[in-house]
Amino acid sequence: MRYKINAGLFVLFVLFISVCISNLANFLGTDRQIAQRLQETSENNLEWKDRRKKLEIGNGTDHLMWFVQISDIHISIWRDKKRQSDLRDFTGETLDVIKPPVVVASGDLTDAWSTNYLGSQQFKREWEIYKSILEENQVGKKTIWMDIRGNHDTFNVPSLDSDLNFFTKYSIQGDKHKRSYMKQITVGKDKYSFIAIDACQNPGTKRAFNFVGILDVNQTNAIIDLAEASRKSGADYIVWFGHYPTSSILSPGTGNRGIRGVLGHYDEGYVYLSGHLHTLGGLAKNMYALQDTNFFELELADWKDNRMFRVAAFDHGLFSFIDIKHKDWPIILVTNPKDSMLNIEKKEDPSLQVKSTHIRILLFDPEEIISCKVQIDDEQFKDCHNITKNLYVREWQPDRYKKGQHRINVVVTTADGRRKSISQQFALDNTNRGFPTIAKMILKTNLTHIFQAMFGFALAACILPICILRTWHELAYARKVKKPNLHRSYFRRMIRKLWILSTVDRILYPYLFSILYVLIGPWSIGHIIDGHMGIIFSWGMFVKGHFLPGTLSYLYGYFQLMFCSFPLVFIYAQVVWDRYNILLVPEKQRPKTIWSRTFEYLPFCTVLLTEIVLAGFFWSIYGPLSAFLGPLRTWSMVLHCALFYWAKTLPKYTLKSAMTVLE
Incomplete structure (x- = not known):
């Protein structure tokens, strides 16, 4: 029959x-411990809000700190040797000009691809080049260089203790921290915690399936331990960073929100910085999003092909940043009024900008700044004056711009005749103008x-x-x-x-x-x-x-x-x-x-x-x-x-x- x-x-x-298999990973990792731990620490959020400083934005230099991020360096012994020379220039002249207390290097420090683009393995020479560049420019004496592994740095690495895990020997932080870790700095009266999140596979397989990060329950608990230690130390702000965007991290045991639920749980955690996706072949050059759990997620375009880096700042509790192409001087970062794309009411005091007395601009250039002029909407340009070498201010009347979106324009001229202008929107009523749709789709999904x-x-x-x-x-x-x-x-x-x-x-x-x-x-x-x-x-x-x-x-x-x-x-x-x-x-x-x-x-x-x-x-x-x-x-x-x-x-x-x- x-x-x-x-x-x-x-x-x-x-x-x-299909449904059973697709959810196998989450089933294997289900654990109520993470949710319980976060619930137990909820009261600490109230303590942080109570001790948050009541600040006023004027023309002073207190409560101001800036730092730098670089990602996806991809040092290679087979291709594009200019990556190395440009990195040498970045760790030399660029850092000498910006003088950041912290530099975040968020993964893929080396390329680990064979010459035919098919094989993948760790090449000791690439790591030696990376280390020699940092040592040549004495980066350790200039700043706290916080590097972390990316998926390329773990290709074909059997374990953390393997001799092929060159990160432990040739990076700045690897000999002290094999995985996630925290560094703290104090600038003025404020304390900042930088927490590195290592979501790399362990063991690290060859390409091509070594692409998405994985945080098991133990690793997630380790991240919570770091955040709790930050709170106990009295840190005012947390900057999270890792190689993978949260959309590329599996975190079994953390519930539907995944690692985003953990990061968003801490009110002092303003931002998560990542790399990994480069620019998606040019489709998304600015991948930024405000996650539903109330923190900014900012993916940085790669150094590998685009030579991008980021300058970010906390100014009286306001977070702002700008992404810059290498040697695109001068660097202009307006910290007040900040870009309305970055308004985040639940973490920042919405009255700070409304009650401020000065426009504040950070400027960096190898040459002397001759002039800095600022314009709001269609008003006349007005001169700014410098408080320090890098901080320029201008008195203003924010009451005139309380409602709706407005535009601030800045024009800077340097001693060697270069002239550069930027323009950005701001909103003092705390409305957020939103991020690009493609960026949100990439960063807010899974x-x-x-x-x-x-x-x-x-x-x-x-x-x-x-x-x-x-x-x-x-x-x-x-x-x-x-x-x-x-x-x-x-x-x-x-x-x-x-x-x-x-x-x-x-x-x-x-x-x-x-x-x-x-x-x-x-x-x-x-x-x-x-x-x-x-x-x-x-x-x-x-x-x-x-x-x-x-x-x-x-x-x-x-x-x-x-x-x-x-x-x-x-x-x-x-x-x-x-x-x-x-x-x-x-x-x-x-x-x-x-x-x-x-x-x-x-x-x-x-x-x-x-x-x-x-x-x-x-x-x-x-x-x-x-x-x-x-x-x-x-x-x-x-x-x-x-x-x-x-x-x-x-x-x-x-x-x-x-x-x-x-x-």
């Missing part, structure tokens, strides 16, 4: 498995959830149409529904081809199995880390006794399904349709030419070539064993070739059911 598939139950089963959704969509696209047609066919064959008319339009003829394919069990079931296999795996077995075998699934990897939840693997699975499996169902449908016509009306068949045979095989050969390239990708990264023990890659090519051959040589009896319904 012929086995009949129940499409509805099959789809429900697949979706159920990239892993997006990848999972794309993967689920691809699964549905590959399975649902063919299963629905099979169910429809069974009902029509049993005369429970009317036979369809699938002859007229192009769309109906395409459905007709898919319909016929859905009736051929020897093609349908192996195809559906191949789709289901992408979901449940394993995809491949290979050297995920040199010297250490691992298993790759869509939902995660097992290596060295550790489970690393799936992240970028879902995106890879999406491309596998949409660019290989999905086209194949239409290719098989066309081949089965041709076979159907040959068997049904052989007298109408014409001899095939070379061109007709070429176009007959070209689509399948294109997909097969794509799979060969992807198999080569696994081979080059995880070794030849991963190709031989690669059901998703190598074995799937064998299956698809077999299905293509079977479709070309179908016997007539396999098409009898379709002929009964459609003819």
